[in-house]
Amino acid sequence: MTVDASVTGREWLVEAFGCDAGRLTSVPALQRLFDAAVLDLGLNPVGAAVWHQFPTPGGITGLWLLAESHLTVHTFPEFGSACVNLFCCTPRRAWEWDARLAELLGATEVRVRSVERAYGGIIAPAIAGARA
Amino acid sequence: MTVDASVTGREWLVEAFGCDAGRLTSVPALQRLFDAAVLDLGLNPVGAAVWHQFPTPGGITGLWLLAESHLTVHTFPEFGSACVNLFCCTPRRAWEWDARLAELLGATEVRVRSVERAYGGIIAPAIAGARA
Numbered sequence: 001m002t003v004d005a006s007v008t009g010r011e012w013l014v015e016a017f018g019c020d021a022g023r024l025t026s027v028p029a030l031q032r033l034f035d036a037a038v039l040d041l042g043l044n045p046v047g048a049a050v051w052h053q054f055p056t057p058g059g060i061t062g063l064w065l066l067a068e069s070h071l072t073v074h075t076f077p078e079f080g081s082a083c084v085n086l087f088c089c090t091p092r093r094a095w096e097w098d099a100r101l102a103e104l105l106g107a108t109e110v111r112v113r114s115v116e117r118a119y120g121g122i123i124a125p126a127i128a129g130a131r132a
Numbered sequence: 133m134t135v136d137a138s139v140t141g142r143e144w145l146v147e148a149f150g151c152d153a154g155r156l157t158s159v160p161a162l163q164r165l166f167d168a169a170v171l172d173l174g175l176n177p178v179g180a181a182v183w184h185q186f187p188t189p190g191g192i193t194g195l196w197l198l199a200e201s202h203l204t205v206h207t208f209p210e211f212g213s214a215c216v217n218l219f220c221c222t223p224r225r226a227w228e229w230d231a232r233l234a235e236l237l238g239a240t241e242v243r244v245r246s247v248e249r250a251y252g253g254i255i256a257p258a259i260a261g262a263r264a
Binding site: 003004007009011013015017018046047050052054061063065067069070072074076079080081082083085087089108109111113115117118119120121122 | 135136139141143145147149150178179182184186193195197199201202204206208211212213214215217219221240241243245247249250251252253254
């Protein structure tokens with residue numbers, strides 16, 4: 001299979017550690033995180049974010065549908081951690097994940113992985129051969 | 133940084149190609165995809181999925197909040213493709229992505245990547261050293 005790599009989005013898979021448990025159990029605090037990403041990166045939400053608070057000691061899950069794809073967060077207050085996803089189906093600069101998650105969640109360590117997501121379809125073998 | 137890898141979720145990042153454009157622009161068809169994953173894997177949705185249909189030739193975005201984390205889909209009918217995410221914060225078997233996306237979306241090619249997501253917090257250096 002040869003996928004057309006010229007049409008490619010990017011997803012950031014981010015884990016934040018050492019976070020402040022109070023903010024990991026606060027929807028307003030997590031909405032501020034979402035708002036900061038949207039503002040800083042010029043993202044375009046479609047409707048409001050969806051939030052769910054799990055029973056103690058559970059955390060919060062938030063999902064926000066974007067014109068660019070999606071922004072999600074899952075928090076684990078019992079571990080002081082959060083998992084964040086940002087998927088943009090068009091090119092966009094990386095966010096300052098370390099600095100912003102330190103500021104907004106109190107994170108002391110942040111792990112960022114960035115994954116290409118090509119969705120431009122399959123190049124027919126004859127065309128793929130011509131391009132090789 | 134040493135992250136406690138004993139508390140680890142898994143996210144599947146899936147691209148489906150060669151899909152039927154009719155199903156990529158049908159919320160009921162995509163809800164059937166979500167329902168099949170939930171039923172097959174014993175997932176537990178929280179509330180209803182959120183759907184948005186973008187203007188032609190745009191596709192559909194769907195997000196479903198799960199007790200296990202999230203299930204998302206973004207479709208690109210102009211390319212015959214879809215990007216699916218399934219994040220489970222507890223261990224779970226892999227879905228039969230190839231077969232199910234062929235059956236449910238008409239996909240002819242499926243690319244599956246599986247990513248570990250450790251969120252168990254940071255192991256203090258002394259403890260990390262003891263484990264090494």
